Amino acid sequence: MSDDVLQPPQDQDSQPGHELEMTPQPDCQPRHPGSDRLAGKVALISGGDSGIGRAVALAFAREGAKIALLYLDEHDDARETERLVMAEGRECLVMPGDVxxxxxxxxAVAQVIGNFGALDILVNNAAEQHEVEDLSDLTAGQLEKTFRTNVFGYIYLAKAALPHLPKGGSIINTTxxxxxxxxxxxxxxxxxxxxxxxxxxxxxQSLLDRGIRVNAVAPGPIWTPLIPASFSPDHVASHGASVPMGRAGQPNEVAPAYVFLASDDASYISGQVIHPNGGAIIGS
Known part of the structure:
Protein backbone atom coordinates (compact mmCIF):
# COMPACT_ATOMS: atom_id res chain seq x y z
CA MET A 1 0.00 0.00 0.00
CA SER A 2 1.40 3.42 -0.93
CA ASP A 3 1.50 6.25 1.59
CA ASP A 4 -0.45 8.57 -0.71
CA VAL A 5 -3.71 6.72 -0.06
CA LEU A 6 -3.53 7.27 3.70
CA GLN A 7 -4.17 10.40 5.74
CA PRO A 8 -1.82 12.12 8.22
CA PRO A 9 -2.19 11.39 11.93
CA GLN A 10 -4.67 13.77 13.60
CA ASP A 11 -7.39 13.87 16.19
CA GLN A 12 -10.25 16.03 17.44
CA ASP A 13 -11.50 16.35 20.98
CA SER A 14 -15.27 16.34 20.44
CA GLN A 15 -17.86 14.42 18.45
CA PRO A 16 -19.21 14.30 15.83
CA GLY A 17 -16.16 16.30 14.68
CA HIS A 18 -15.51 19.26 12.42
CA GLU A 19 -14.78 18.89 8.73
CA LEU A 20 -13.01 22.24 8.53
CA GLU A 21 -10.29 20.91 10.88
CA MET A 22 -9.49 17.80 8.80
CA THR A 23 -6.37 17.25 6.67
CA PRO A 24 -6.94 16.52 3.88
CA GLN A 25 -10.47 17.80 3.48
CA PRO A 26 -12.97 15.04 2.59
CA ASP A 27 -14.19 15.13 -1.01
CA CYS A 28 -17.93 15.79 -0.89
CA GLN A 29 -18.49 17.35 -4.31
CA PRO A 30 -20.66 15.40 -6.78
CA ARG A 31 -18.55 13.95 -9.57
CA HIS A 32 -21.11 14.07 -12.39
CA PRO A 33 -23.72 16.44 -13.81
CA GLY A 34 -27.23 16.00 -12.45
CA SER A 35 -30.17 14.71 -14.47
CA ASP A 36 -33.12 16.01 -12.40
CA ARG A 37 -33.76 12.63 -10.81
CA LEU A 38 -34.97 14.41 -7.64
CA ALA A 39 -36.45 17.51 -9.24
CA GLY A 40 -39.10 19.10 -7.04
CA LYS A 41 -38.37 16.80 -4.08
CA VAL A 42 -37.67 17.92 -0.51
CA ALA A 43 -35.09 16.00 1.52
CA LEU A 44 -34.34 16.12 5.24
CA ILE A 45 -30.86 14.84 6.17
CA SER A 46 -29.73 14.33 9.76
CA GLY A 47 -26.02 14.72 10.35
CA GLY A 48 -26.11 16.76 7.17
CA ASP A 49 -23.47 19.33 8.02
CA SER A 50 -20.39 17.31 7.00
CA GLY A 51 -19.00 14.02 5.78
CA ILE A 52 -21.48 11.63 4.20
CA GLY A 53 -24.38 13.92 5.10
CA ARG A 54 -22.81 16.86 3.26
CA ALA A 55 -22.02 14.73 0.22
CA VAL A 56 -25.61 13.44 0.12
CA ALA A 57 -26.97 16.97 0.45
CA LEU A 58 -24.86 18.18 -2.49
CA ALA A 59 -25.69 15.14 -4.62
CA PHE A 60 -29.41 15.56 -3.93
CA ALA A 61 -29.19 19.28 -4.68
CA ARG A 62 -27.48 18.61 -7.99
CA GLU A 63 -30.35 16.27 -8.83
CA GLY A 64 -32.89 19.03 -8.16
CA ALA A 65 -33.94 18.56 -4.52
CA LYS A 66 -34.51 21.21 -1.86
CA ILE A 67 -32.45 20.39 1.21
CA ALA A 68 -33.02 20.57 4.97
CA LEU A 69 -30.10 19.77 7.29
CA LEU A 70 -30.42 18.74 10.93
CA TYR A 71 -27.09 18.77 12.78
CA LEU A 72 -25.85 18.88 16.37
CA ASP A 73 -23.72 21.99 16.88
CA GLU A 74 -21.11 22.18 14.09
CA HIS A 75 -22.32 25.58 12.93
CA ASP A 76 -19.34 26.43 10.69
CA ASP A 77 -19.62 23.12 8.84
CA ALA A 78 -23.39 23.56 8.47
CA ARG A 79 -23.00 27.05 7.03
CA GLU A 80 -20.47 25.75 4.52
CA THR A 81 -22.80 22.95 3.46
CA GLU A 82 -25.60 25.50 3.11
CA ARG A 83 -23.34 27.63 0.90
CA LEU A 84 -22.45 24.66 -1.29
CA VAL A 85 -26.10 23.59 -1.67
CA MET A 86 -27.09 27.12 -2.64
CA ALA A 87 -24.23 27.16 -5.15
CA GLU A 88 -26.06 24.27 -6.83
CA GLY A 89 -29.03 26.63 -7.18
CA ARG A 90 -31.14 24.95 -4.48
CA GLU A 91 -32.79 26.15 -1.30
CA CYS A 92 -31.30 24.97 2.00
CA LEU A 93 -32.68 25.02 5.53
CA VAL A 94 -30.21 24.43 8.40
CA MET A 95 -31.41 23.40 11.87
CA PRO A 96 -29.22 22.68 14.91
CA GLY A 97 -30.46 20.11 17.39
CA ASP A 98 -29.89 16.73 19.00
CA VAL A 99 -31.73 13.91 17.20
CA ALA A 108 -37.35 19.85 12.65
CA VAL A 109 -39.98 18.14 10.52
CA ALA A 110 -42.42 20.96 11.29
CA GLN A 111 -39.83 23.49 10.12
CA VAL A 112 -39.33 21.58 6.88
CA ILE A 113 -43.07 21.54 6.20
CA GLY A 114 -43.37 25.21 7.16
CA ASN A 115 -40.54 26.25 4.83
CA PHE A 116 -41.04 23.92 1.88
CA GLY A 117 -44.61 22.66 2.22
CA ALA A 118 -43.61 19.04 1.69
CA LEU A 119 -41.22 16.26 2.66
CA ASP A 120 -40.40 13.46 0.21
CA ILE A 121 -37.10 11.97 1.40
CA LEU A 122 -35.74 11.32 4.89
CA VAL A 123 -32.08 10.42 5.31
CA ASN A 124 -31.26 9.21 8.82
CA ASN A 125 -27.51 9.72 9.01
CA ALA A 126 -26.52 11.28 12.36
CA ALA A 127 -24.29 9.05 14.49
CA GLU A 128 -21.73 8.88 17.26
CA GLN A 129 -19.20 6.23 18.24
CA HIS A 130 -16.83 5.75 21.19
CA GLU A 131 -14.08 3.20 21.64
CA VAL A 132 -13.86 0.95 24.68
CA GLU A 133 -11.04 -1.54 25.17
CA ASP A 134 -13.17 -3.87 27.31
CA LEU A 135 -16.88 -4.34 27.89
CA SER A 136 -16.35 -3.37 31.52
CA ASP A 137 -15.36 0.10 30.31
CA LEU A 138 -18.74 0.65 28.62
CA THR A 139 -20.73 2.87 30.94
CA ALA A 140 -24.49 2.98 31.12
CA GLY A 141 -24.34 6.65 30.15
CA GLN A 142 -22.35 6.01 26.98
CA LEU A 143 -24.52 3.03 26.04
CA GLU A 144 -27.71 5.05 26.38
CA LYS A 145 -26.31 8.08 24.55
CA THR A 146 -25.05 6.03 21.59
CA PHE A 147 -28.38 4.24 21.22
CA ARG A 148 -30.29 7.51 21.67
CA THR A 149 -28.40 9.17 18.81
CA ASN A 150 -27.97 6.21 16.48
CA VAL A 151 -31.28 4.38 16.91
CA PHE A 152 -33.80 6.45 18.85
CA GLY A 153 -33.10 9.46 16.63
CA TYR A 154 -33.81 7.44 13.48
CA ILE A 155 -37.13 6.28 14.90
CA TYR A 156 -38.06 9.74 16.16
CA LEU A 157 -37.43 11.34 12.76
CA ALA A 158 -39.20 8.58 10.83
CA LYS A 159 -42.18 8.83 13.16
CA ALA A 160 -42.35 12.63 12.78
CA ALA A 161 -41.86 12.49 9.01
CA LEU A 162 -44.35 9.71 8.31
CA PRO A 163 -47.56 11.82 8.24
CA HIS A 164 -45.99 13.98 5.53
CA LEU A 165 -44.24 11.43 3.33
CA PRO A 166 -46.25 10.80 0.16
CA LYS A 167 -46.71 7.62 -1.82
CA GLY A 168 -43.38 7.20 -3.58
CA GLY A 169 -41.53 8.72 -0.63
CA SER A 170 -38.26 7.27 0.60
CA ILE A 171 -36.52 6.70 3.92
CA ILE A 172 -32.80 5.91 3.77
CA ASN A 173 -30.92 4.85 6.91
CA THR A 174 -27.16 4.91 7.35
CA THR A 175 -25.91 1.69 8.90
CA GLN A 205 -42.62 -4.09 5.52
CA SER A 206 -44.67 -1.77 7.71
CA LEU A 207 -44.80 1.01 5.10
CA LEU A 208 -45.21 -1.11 1.99
CA ASP A 209 -48.96 -0.51 1.74
CA ARG A 210 -48.37 3.24 1.92
CA GLY A 211 -46.01 3.15 -1.04
CA ILE A 212 -43.03 4.38 1.01
CA ARG A 213 -39.73 2.61 0.41
CA VAL A 214 -37.20 2.08 3.21
CA ASN A 215 -33.61 1.13 2.48
CA ALA A 216 -30.15 1.55 3.99
CA VAL A 217 -26.54 2.20 3.07
CA ALA A 218 -23.73 0.44 4.96
CA PRO A 219 -20.48 2.33 4.35
CA GLY A 220 -17.10 0.88 5.10
CA PRO A 221 -14.22 3.11 6.23
CA ILE A 222 -15.04 6.61 4.92
CA TRP A 223 -12.99 9.76 5.53
CA THR A 224 -15.37 11.85 7.65
CA PRO A 225 -15.03 14.04 10.77
CA LEU A 226 -16.22 11.16 12.95
CA ILE A 227 -12.90 9.38 12.32
CA PRO A 228 -10.42 11.87 13.89
CA ALA A 229 -13.05 12.57 16.55
CA SER A 230 -13.20 8.87 17.51
CA PHE A 231 -9.73 7.34 17.21
CA SER A 232 -6.10 7.92 18.13
CA PRO A 233 -3.86 9.73 15.60
CA ASP A 234 -2.09 6.47 14.69
CA HIS A 235 -5.41 4.72 14.10
CA VAL A 236 -6.60 7.63 11.96
CA ALA A 237 -3.46 7.42 9.85
CA SER A 238 -4.26 3.81 8.90
CA HIS A 239 -8.02 4.27 8.52
CA GLY A 240 -9.13 2.28 5.49
CA ALA A 241 -6.05 0.05 5.31
CA SER A 242 -8.01 -3.08 6.24
CA VAL A 243 -10.35 -3.21 3.23
CA PRO A 244 -9.34 -4.80 -0.10
CA MET A 245 -8.97 -1.42 -1.84
CA GLY A 246 -6.50 -0.41 0.87
CA ARG A 247 -7.81 3.08 1.47
CA ALA A 248 -10.61 5.05 3.06
CA GLY A 249 -13.46 6.01 0.77
CA GLN A 250 -14.51 9.59 0.15
CA PRO A 251 -18.01 10.81 1.01
CA ASN A 252 -18.76 11.50 -2.65
CA GLU A 253 -18.11 7.82 -3.37
CA VAL A 254 -20.97 6.92 -1.00
CA ALA A 255 -23.51 9.62 -1.87
CA PRO A 256 -24.56 8.12 -5.25
CA ALA A 257 -26.03 5.13 -3.39
CA TYR A 258 -28.38 7.52 -1.57
CA VAL A 259 -29.33 9.27 -4.82
CA PHE A 260 -30.19 5.92 -6.37
CA LEU A 261 -32.30 4.80 -3.41
CA ALA A 262 -34.10 8.15 -3.21
CA SER A 263 -34.95 8.23 -6.92
CA ASP A 264 -37.49 6.40 -9.05
CA ASP A 265 -34.62 4.27 -10.36
CA ALA A 266 -35.07 2.27 -7.13
CA SER A 267 -38.86 2.04 -7.38
CA TYR A 268 -38.76 -1.77 -7.03
CA ILE A 269 -36.29 -1.79 -4.12
CA SER A 270 -37.21 -1.73 -0.43
CA GLY A 271 -35.79 -3.35 2.69
CA GLN A 272 -32.32 -3.58 1.13
CA VAL A 273 -28.81 -2.44 2.06
CA ILE A 274 -26.14 -1.12 -0.34
CA HIS A 275 -22.50 -1.70 0.68
CA PRO A 276 -19.98 0.96 -0.49
CA ASN A 277 -17.10 -0.45 1.53
CA GLY A 278 -13.93 -0.73 -0.53
CA GLY A 279 -14.45 -4.30 -1.68
CA ALA A 280 -15.26 -6.14 1.55
CA ILE A 281 -17.54 -9.12 0.95
CA ILE A 282 -20.54 -8.93 3.25
CA GLY A 283 -23.22 -11.53 3.89
CA SER A 284 -26.82 -10.39 4.00
Whole structure:
Protein backbone atom coordinates (compact mmCIF):
# COMPACT_ATOMS: atom_id res chain seq x y z
CA MET A 1 0.00 0.00 0.00
CA SER A 2 1.40 3.42 -0.93
CA ASP A 3 1.50 6.25 1.59
CA ASP A 4 -0.45 8.57 -0.71
CA VAL A 5 -3.71 6.72 -0.06
CA LEU A 6 -3.53 7.27 3.70
CA GLN A 7 -4.17 10.40 5.74
CA PRO A 8 -1.82 12.12 8.22
CA PRO A 9 -2.19 11.39 11.93
CA GLN A 10 -4.67 13.77 13.60
CA ASP A 11 -7.39 13.87 16.19
CA GLN A 12 -10.25 16.03 17.44
CA ASP A 13 -11.50 16.35 20.98
CA SER A 14 -15.27 16.34 20.44
CA GLN A 15 -17.86 14.42 18.45
CA PRO A 16 -19.21 14.30 15.83
CA GLY A 17 -16.16 16.30 14.68
CA HIS A 18 -15.51 19.26 12.42
CA GLU A 19 -14.78 18.89 8.73
CA LEU A 20 -13.01 22.24 8.53
CA GLU A 21 -10.29 20.91 10.88
CA MET A 22 -9.49 17.80 8.80
CA THR A 23 -6.37 17.25 6.67
CA PRO A 24 -6.94 16.52 3.88
CA GLN A 25 -10.47 17.80 3.48
CA PRO A 26 -12.97 15.04 2.59
CA ASP A 27 -14.19 15.13 -1.01
CA CYS A 28 -17.93 15.79 -0.89
CA GLN A 29 -18.49 17.35 -4.31
CA PRO A 30 -20.66 15.40 -6.78
CA ARG A 31 -18.55 13.95 -9.57
CA HIS A 32 -21.11 14.07 -12.39
CA PRO A 33 -23.72 16.44 -13.81
CA GLY A 34 -27.23 16.00 -12.45
CA SER A 35 -30.17 14.71 -14.47
CA ASP A 36 -33.12 16.01 -12.40
CA ARG A 37 -33.76 12.63 -10.81
CA LEU A 38 -34.97 14.41 -7.64
CA ALA A 39 -36.45 17.51 -9.24
CA GLY A 40 -39.10 19.10 -7.04
CA LYS A 41 -38.37 16.80 -4.08
CA VAL A 42 -37.67 17.92 -0.51
CA ALA A 43 -35.09 16.00 1.52
CA LEU A 44 -34.34 16.12 5.24
CA ILE A 45 -30.86 14.84 6.17
CA SER A 46 -29.73 14.33 9.76
CA GLY A 47 -26.02 14.72 10.35
CA GLY A 48 -26.11 16.76 7.17
CA ASP A 49 -23.47 19.33 8.02
CA SER A 50 -20.39 17.31 7.00
CA GLY A 51 -19.00 14.02 5.78
CA ILE A 52 -21.48 11.63 4.20
CA GLY A 53 -24.38 13.92 5.10
CA ARG A 54 -22.81 16.86 3.26
CA ALA A 55 -22.02 14.73 0.22
CA VAL A 56 -25.61 13.44 0.12
CA ALA A 57 -26.97 16.97 0.45
CA LEU A 58 -24.86 18.18 -2.49
CA ALA A 59 -25.69 15.14 -4.62
CA PHE A 60 -29.41 15.56 -3.93
CA ALA A 61 -29.19 19.28 -4.68
CA ARG A 62 -27.48 18.61 -7.99
CA GLU A 63 -30.35 16.27 -8.83
CA GLY A 64 -32.89 19.03 -8.16
CA ALA A 65 -33.94 18.56 -4.52
CA LYS A 66 -34.51 21.21 -1.86
CA ILE A 67 -32.45 20.39 1.21
CA ALA A 68 -33.02 20.57 4.97
CA LEU A 69 -30.10 19.77 7.29
CA LEU A 70 -30.42 18.74 10.93
CA TYR A 71 -27.09 18.77 12.78
CA LEU A 72 -25.85 18.88 16.37
CA ASP A 73 -23.72 21.99 16.88
CA GLU A 74 -21.11 22.18 14.09
CA HIS A 75 -22.32 25.58 12.93
CA ASP A 76 -19.34 26.43 10.69
CA ASP A 77 -19.62 23.12 8.84
CA ALA A 78 -23.39 23.56 8.47
CA ARG A 79 -23.00 27.05 7.03
CA GLU A 80 -20.47 25.75 4.52
CA THR A 81 -22.80 22.95 3.46
CA GLU A 82 -25.60 25.50 3.11
CA ARG A 83 -23.34 27.63 0.90
CA LEU A 84 -22.45 24.66 -1.29
CA VAL A 85 -26.10 23.59 -1.67
CA MET A 86 -27.09 27.12 -2.64
CA ALA A 87 -24.23 27.16 -5.15
CA GLU A 88 -26.06 24.27 -6.83
CA GLY A 89 -29.03 26.63 -7.18
CA ARG A 90 -31.14 24.95 -4.48
CA GLU A 91 -32.79 26.15 -1.30
CA CYS A 92 -31.30 24.97 2.00
CA LEU A 93 -32.68 25.02 5.53
CA VAL A 94 -30.21 24.43 8.40
CA MET A 95 -31.41 23.40 11.87
CA PRO A 96 -29.22 22.68 14.91
CA GLY A 97 -30.46 20.11 17.39
CA ASP A 98 -29.89 16.73 19.00
CA VAL A 99 -31.73 13.91 17.20
CA UNK A 100 -31.80 12.01 20.49
CA UNK A 101 -34.49 14.43 21.67
CA UNK A 102 -37.86 13.53 20.17
CA UNK A 103 -39.18 17.09 20.54
CA UNK A 104 -36.32 18.39 18.38
CA UNK A 105 -37.10 15.81 15.68
CA UNK A 106 -40.78 16.78 15.70
CA UNK A 107 -39.85 20.47 15.47
CA ALA A 108 -37.35 19.85 12.65
CA VAL A 109 -39.98 18.14 10.52
CA ALA A 110 -42.42 20.96 11.29
CA GLN A 111 -39.83 23.49 10.12
CA VAL A 112 -39.33 21.58 6.88
CA ILE A 113 -43.07 21.54 6.20
CA GLY A 114 -43.37 25.21 7.16
CA ASN A 115 -40.54 26.25 4.83
CA PHE A 116 -41.04 23.92 1.88
CA GLY A 117 -44.61 22.66 2.22
CA ALA A 118 -43.61 19.04 1.69
CA LEU A 119 -41.22 16.26 2.66
CA ASP A 120 -40.40 13.46 0.21
CA ILE A 121 -37.10 11.97 1.40
CA LEU A 122 -35.74 11.32 4.89
CA VAL A 123 -32.08 10.42 5.31
CA ASN A 124 -31.26 9.21 8.82
CA ASN A 125 -27.51 9.72 9.01
CA ALA A 126 -26.52 11.28 12.36
CA ALA A 127 -24.29 9.05 14.49
CA GLU A 128 -21.73 8.88 17.26
CA GLN A 129 -19.20 6.23 18.24
CA HIS A 130 -16.83 5.75 21.19
CA GLU A 131 -14.08 3.20 21.64
CA VAL A 132 -13.86 0.95 24.68
CA GLU A 133 -11.04 -1.54 25.17
CA ASP A 134 -13.17 -3.87 27.31
CA LEU A 135 -16.88 -4.34 27.89
CA SER A 136 -16.35 -3.37 31.52
CA ASP A 137 -15.36 0.10 30.31
CA LEU A 138 -18.74 0.65 28.62
CA THR A 139 -20.73 2.87 30.94
CA ALA A 140 -24.49 2.98 31.12
CA GLY A 141 -24.34 6.65 30.15
CA GLN A 142 -22.35 6.01 26.98
CA LEU A 143 -24.52 3.03 26.04
CA GLU A 144 -27.71 5.05 26.38
CA LYS A 145 -26.31 8.08 24.55
CA THR A 146 -25.05 6.03 21.59
CA PHE A 147 -28.38 4.24 21.22
CA ARG A 148 -30.29 7.51 21.67
CA THR A 149 -28.40 9.17 18.81
CA ASN A 150 -27.97 6.21 16.48
CA VAL A 151 -31.28 4.38 16.91
CA PHE A 152 -33.80 6.45 18.85
CA GLY A 153 -33.10 9.46 16.63
CA TYR A 154 -33.81 7.44 13.48
CA ILE A 155 -37.13 6.28 14.90
CA TYR A 156 -38.06 9.74 16.16
CA LEU A 157 -37.43 11.34 12.76
CA ALA A 158 -39.20 8.58 10.83
CA LYS A 159 -42.18 8.83 13.16
CA ALA A 160 -42.35 12.63 12.78
CA ALA A 161 -41.86 12.49 9.01
CA LEU A 162 -44.35 9.71 8.31
CA PRO A 163 -47.56 11.82 8.24
CA HIS A 164 -45.99 13.98 5.53
CA LEU A 165 -44.24 11.43 3.33
CA PRO A 166 -46.25 10.80 0.16
CA LYS A 167 -46.71 7.62 -1.82
CA GLY A 168 -43.38 7.20 -3.58
CA GLY A 169 -41.53 8.72 -0.63
CA SER A 170 -38.26 7.27 0.60
CA ILE A 171 -36.52 6.70 3.92
CA ILE A 172 -32.80 5.91 3.77
CA ASN A 173 -30.92 4.85 6.91
CA THR A 174 -27.16 4.91 7.35
CA THR A 175 -25.91 1.69 8.90
CA UNK A 176 -22.31 0.42 8.70
CA UNK A 177 -20.02 -2.42 7.76
CA UNK A 178 -19.72 -2.96 11.54
CA UNK A 179 -23.32 -4.22 11.59
CA UNK A 180 -22.07 -7.25 9.65
CA UNK A 181 -18.46 -7.65 10.79
CA UNK A 182 -18.61 -6.22 14.32
CA UNK A 183 -15.75 -4.16 15.76
CA UNK A 184 -13.57 -5.04 18.75
CA UNK A 185 -13.59 -1.56 20.32
CA UNK A 186 -16.87 -0.14 18.95
CA UNK A 187 -19.16 -2.52 20.79
CA UNK A 188 -22.21 -0.33 21.37
CA UNK A 189 -21.82 1.47 18.03
CA UNK A 190 -21.79 -1.84 16.14
CA UNK A 191 -24.87 -2.95 18.07
CA UNK A 192 -26.73 0.21 17.02
CA UNK A 193 -25.80 -0.33 13.40
CA UNK A 194 -27.14 -3.88 13.54
CA UNK A 195 -30.34 -2.48 15.02
CA UNK A 196 -30.60 -0.07 12.08
CA UNK A 197 -30.50 -2.97 9.62
CA UNK A 198 -33.37 -4.65 11.48
CA UNK A 199 -35.23 -1.32 11.69
CA UNK A 200 -34.85 -0.83 7.94
CA UNK A 201 -36.24 -4.27 7.16
CA UNK A 202 -39.14 -3.89 9.60
CA UNK A 203 -40.11 -0.40 8.43
CA UNK A 204 -39.93 -1.49 4.80
CA GLN A 205 -42.62 -4.09 5.52
CA SER A 206 -44.67 -1.77 7.71
CA LEU A 207 -44.80 1.01 5.10
CA LEU A 208 -45.21 -1.11 1.99
CA ASP A 209 -48.96 -0.51 1.74
CA ARG A 210 -48.37 3.24 1.92
CA GLY A 211 -46.01 3.15 -1.04
CA ILE A 212 -43.03 4.38 1.01
CA ARG A 213 -39.73 2.61 0.41
CA VAL A 214 -37.20 2.08 3.21
CA ASN A 215 -33.61 1.13 2.48
CA ALA A 216 -30.15 1.55 3.99
CA VAL A 217 -26.54 2.20 3.07
CA ALA A 218 -23.73 0.44 4.96
CA PRO A 219 -20.48 2.33 4.35
CA GLY A 220 -17.10 0.88 5.10
CA PRO A 221 -14.22 3.11 6.23
CA ILE A 222 -15.04 6.61 4.92
CA TRP A 223 -12.99 9.76 5.53
CA THR A 224 -15.37 11.85 7.65
CA PRO A 225 -15.03 14.04 10.77
CA LEU A 226 -16.22 11.16 12.95
CA ILE A 227 -12.90 9.38 12.32
CA PRO A 228 -10.42 11.87 13.89
CA ALA A 229 -13.05 12.57 16.55
CA SER A 230 -13.20 8.87 17.51
CA PHE A 231 -9.73 7.34 17.21
CA SER A 232 -6.10 7.92 18.13
CA PRO A 233 -3.86 9.73 15.60
CA ASP A 234 -2.09 6.47 14.69
CA HIS A 235 -5.41 4.72 14.10
CA VAL A 236 -6.60 7.63 11.96
CA ALA A 237 -3.46 7.42 9.85
CA SER A 238 -4.26 3.81 8.90
CA HIS A 239 -8.02 4.27 8.52
CA GLY A 240 -9.13 2.28 5.49
CA ALA A 241 -6.05 0.05 5.31
CA SER A 242 -8.01 -3.08 6.24
CA VAL A 243 -10.35 -3.21 3.23
CA PRO A 244 -9.34 -4.80 -0.10
CA MET A 245 -8.97 -1.42 -1.84
CA GLY A 246 -6.50 -0.41 0.87
CA ARG A 247 -7.81 3.08 1.47
CA ALA A 248 -10.61 5.05 3.06
CA GLY A 249 -13.46 6.01 0.77
CA GLN A 250 -14.51 9.59 0.15
CA PRO A 251 -18.01 10.81 1.01
CA ASN A 252 -18.76 11.50 -2.65
CA GLU A 253 -18.11 7.82 -3.37
CA VAL A 254 -20.97 6.92 -1.00
CA ALA A 255 -23.51 9.62 -1.87
CA PRO A 256 -24.56 8.12 -5.25
CA ALA A 257 -26.03 5.13 -3.39
CA TYR A 258 -28.38 7.52 -1.57
CA VAL A 259 -29.33 9.27 -4.82
CA PHE A 260 -30.19 5.92 -6.37
CA LEU A 261 -32.30 4.80 -3.41
CA ALA A 262 -34.10 8.15 -3.21
CA SER A 263 -34.95 8.23 -6.92
CA ASP A 264 -37.49 6.40 -9.05
CA ASP A 265 -34.62 4.27 -10.36
CA ALA A 266 -35.07 2.27 -7.13
CA SER A 267 -38.86 2.04 -7.38
CA TYR A 268 -38.76 -1.77 -7.03
CA ILE A 269 -36.29 -1.79 -4.12
CA SER A 270 -37.21 -1.73 -0.43
CA GLY A 271 -35.79 -3.35 2.69
CA GLN A 272 -32.32 -3.58 1.13
CA VAL A 273 -28.81 -2.44 2.06
CA ILE A 274 -26.14 -1.12 -0.34
CA HIS A 275 -22.50 -1.70 0.68
CA PRO A 276 -19.98 0.96 -0.49
CA ASN A 277 -17.10 -0.45 1.53
CA GLY A 278 -13.93 -0.73 -0.53
CA GLY A 279 -14.45 -4.30 -1.68
CA ALA A 280 -15.26 -6.14 1.55
CA ILE A 281 -17.54 -9.12 0.95
CA ILE A 282 -20.54 -8.93 3.25
CA GLY A 283 -23.22 -11.53 3.89
CA SER A 284 -26.82 -10.39 4.00
Missing amino acids: GDEAICID SITAYQGHRTLIDYSATKGAIVALTRSLS
